[in-house]
Amino acid sequence: MRNKRTLPRERSGKAKLWGGACILLVFAAVSLATAQIAPYPKNDMEFEVWLKPSAAHLLGTDSYGQDVFSQLVYGTRTSFLVGVLAGLITTIIGVLVGVTAGFYRRWVSDALMFVVDLLLIIPVMALMIILASFLPSMGLTSIVLVIGLLSWLYMARSIRSQTLSERQRGYVEAARVAGMSDLSIMLREILPNLYPIILANLVSVTTHAVLAEAGLSFLGIGDPKNVSWGTILALAHANNAIMYDAWWWIVPPGLATALFCFGFILIGNGSLERFRYKRGASQQT
Amino acid sequence: MRIQPSYAVRRVAFAAATLLAAIVMNFLLPRLIAGNPAEMIASQTALGSPEVAEAIKKQFGLENDSLLYQFKQYIVQLAHGNLGISYFNYPTPVSEVLLKALPWTLGIVLISTLLSYAAGWLIGIRGALKPGTWFDNAALGVSFFINSVPYFWIGILLILLFGYKLDWFPMGQAFSVDYDSLSAAGKLRSISYHAVLPIVSLAIASLASHILVLRNNLSRALTEDYMVLARAKGLSGRRRTFHYGVRNAFLPSFTGFMLSLGHVVGGAITMEIVFSYPGIGMLTYNAILNHDYPLIQGAFLMIAVSIIAVNLLADLIYPFIDPRVNLN
Numbered sequence: 001m002r003n004k005r006t007l008p009r010e011r012s013g014k015a016k017l018w019g020g021a022c023i024l025l026v027f028a029a030v031s032l033a034t035a036q037i038a039p040y041p042k043n044d045m046e047f048e049v050w051l052k053p054s055a056a057h058l059l060g061t062d063s064y065g066q067d068v069f070s071q072l073v074y075g076t077r078t079s080f081l082v083g084v085l086a087g088l089i090t091t092i093i094g095v096l097v098g099v100t101a102g103f104y105r106r107w108v109s110d111a112l113m114f115v116v117d118l119l120l121i122i123p124v125m126a127l128m129i130i131l132a133s134f135l136p137s138m139g140l141t142s143i144v145l146v147i148g149l150l151s152w153l154y155m156a157r158s159i160r161s162q163t164l165s166e167r168q169r170g171y172v173e174a175a176r177v178a179g180m181s182d183l184s185i186m187l188r189e190i191l192p193n194l195y196p197i198i199l200a201n202l203v204s205v206t207t208h209a210v211l212a213e214a215g216l217s218f219l220g221i222g223d224p225k226n227v228s229w230g231t232i233l234a235l236a237h238a239n240n241a242i243m244y245d246a247w248w249w250i251v252p253p254g255l256a257t258a259l260f261c262f263g264f265i266l267i268g269n270g271s272l273e274r275f276r277y278k279r280g281a282s283q284q285t
Numbered sequence: 286m287r288i289q290p291s292y293a294v295r296r297v298a299f300a301a302a303t304l305l306a307a308i309v310m311n312f313l314l315p316r317l318i319a320g321n322p323a324e325m326i327a328s329q330t331a332l333g334s335p336e337v338a339e340a341i342k343k344q345f346g347l348e349n350d351s352l353l354y355q356f357k358q359y360i361v362q363l364a365h366g367n368l369g370i371s372y373f374n375y376p377t378p379v380s381e382v383l384l385k386a387l388p389w390t391l392g393i394v395l396i397s398t399l400l401s402y403a404a405g406w407l408i409g410i411r412g413a414l415k416p417g418t419w420f421d422n423a424a425l426g427v428s429f430f431i432n433s434v435p436y437f438w439i440g441i442l443l444i445l446l447f448g449y450k451l452d453w454f455p456m457g458q459a460f461s462v463d464y465d466s467l468s469a470a471g472k473l474r475s476i477s478y479h480a481v482l483p484i485v486s487l488a489i490a491s492l493a494s495h496i497l498v499l500r501n502n503l504s505r506a507l508t509e510d511y512m513v514l515a516r517a518k519g520l521s522g523r524r525r526t527f528h529y530g531v532r533n534a535f536l537p538s539f540t541g542f543m544l545s546l547g548h549v550v551g552g553a554i555t556m557e558i559v560f561s562y563p564g565i566g567m568l569t570y571n572a573i574l575n576h577d578y579p580l581i582q583g584a585f586l587m588i589a590v591s592i593i594a595v596n597l598l599a600d601l602i603y604p605f606i607d608p609r610v611n612l613n
Contacts, residue, residue: 121303121596126588133573133581134315214435218555242445254438261433
């Protein structure tokens with residue numbers, strides 16, 4: 001009975017992982033081969049304005065006479081880069097802080113968590129706006145840094161609580177008895193057991209980073225020279241795309257974000273399901 | 286179920302520390318990133334005469350290079366409610382500009398927060414009680430979708446559909462052009478009519494998280510041992526679900542609810558821009574466009590203070606709802 005119930009779960013976890021990986025691979029391929037996929041050069045304004053979708057312009061043209069589909073393809077690269085890089089920075093800081101705070105008791109943990117709780121209350125989006133608007137220029141690097149350096153708080157909490165429960169387990173005690181140093185216990189013993197939780201968190205912080213970039217671009221504090229899904233929406237809104245009924249300019253960037261995040265969510269859920277399945281199995285034996 | 290003094294003191298001290306951190310950040314960040322604010326003020330042509338720039342510099346201690354001295358002056362001005370003068374709306378003080386925009390934001394965000402929690406909790410409960418049904422799956426799917434799109438995009442789509450295509454609601458602004466000539470009832474009607482789409486957009490955008498959180502918590506609560514015990518005691522299904530399951534599942538949701546009340550002021554920044562709604566978000570946006578630094582800082586401080594205050598309130602109410610936190 002138990003086996004029959006858990007087996008499909010493992011399979012569904014695997015299917016989700018694969019599905020998510022496929023979606024992300026497509027996005028990665030698009031952002032690598034933008035020039036080959038986009039039918040027209042970046043920011044090319046030579047077409048008639050407000051054209052409806054047709055064979056020549058799959059998603060029509062905007063108020064500047066740019067091909068929306070091409071802009072979307074170039075935007076994919078920016079959004080992908082910002083999401084992945086900012087997500088990685090967030091994850092590294094989150095894991096470092098989380099594992100340290102979870103492993104060392106007393107004042108290290110207290111001090112780190114005090115800082116985290118404190119920063120958690122301060123509105124991150126508002127802080128990003130302040131930073132972004134005071135920085136002399138917002139290049140891609142500053143966007144990645146602003147988002148990456150400000151988003152790790154929830155992740156640190158979640159990694160910490162998982163580390164707390166891992167360090168109670170027998171294998172940590174065994175490693176200690178075997179004379180392993182704190183650092184190698186953290187890196188070689190505890191960290192591998194945290195991978196699924198880390199992956200699940202990585203997924204949500206990456207999703208968050210893509211949405212944060214869209215929000216900042218919409219506020220006009222992104223990188224003006226770069227095309228991203230957020231800047232496309234910002235331009236569409238600023239140029240009254242609604243009044244021209246230009247749904248082809250409004251709908252695709254949102255759907256692209258949704259599909260991109262969906263890929264990450266699939267990976268996150270799939271890895272968590274597999275983790276629970278494996279944990280359940282190992283605890284029974 | 287009394288609140289313990291030591292717990293209350295700790296929470297108040299924590300709120301004070303957070304407030305201090307927010308103030309320090311607000312003071313330090315612009316100075317670290319953008320350099321000397323005195324030069325920034327001096328270079329602002331919007332300030333009119335050099336004498337005015339000089340007066341403001343003096344007021345905020347900018348003529349002295351010592352950061353500590355500047356910080357002291359900053360705190361003194363803050364204590365008097367002086368957030369500086371808005372460059373763009375010169376000579377209106379920042380605090381006045383902010384207070385004028387505040388009611389608009391509070392109105393739409395408070396109502397939408399209440400709405401989305403009510404709907405999210407109902408949908409979440411129903412999904413958790415009947416997991417795997419089409420209703421549950423649809424709710425989950427829609428929630429994940431909403432969580433994956435920029436939330437201002439939802440607003441744009443609703444304007445396109447209900448504002449432009451169907452022409453049921455206005456496409457933006459907080460009231461109609463002939464607002465000043467309207468009677469009191471007419472004004473109220475105009476405001477409500479214009480607020481419908483922003484409120485609905487905000488409610489939909491935040492609905493997803495509420496559904497997911499409550500559904501997860503309730504699903505977990507339903508598998509706890511005390512549910513088995515309640516069943517063994519012969520309690521009715523309805524009593525088990527609501528008094529035992531939902532009550533326990535609510536606790537984390539309550540914290541979330543209070544937190545989002547705190548985010549009321551700053552939570553609608555991009556949505557307000559989409560709807561050209563004259564609240565704090567729109568103000569911040571214009572301040573960014575006009576490089577109105579005092580106003581940006583003032584808006585940040587206002588958002589931070591509201592969050593810290595509501596957080597403290599939530600912490601102080603929590604022991605009455607869940608007596609266990611006092612024990613910690």
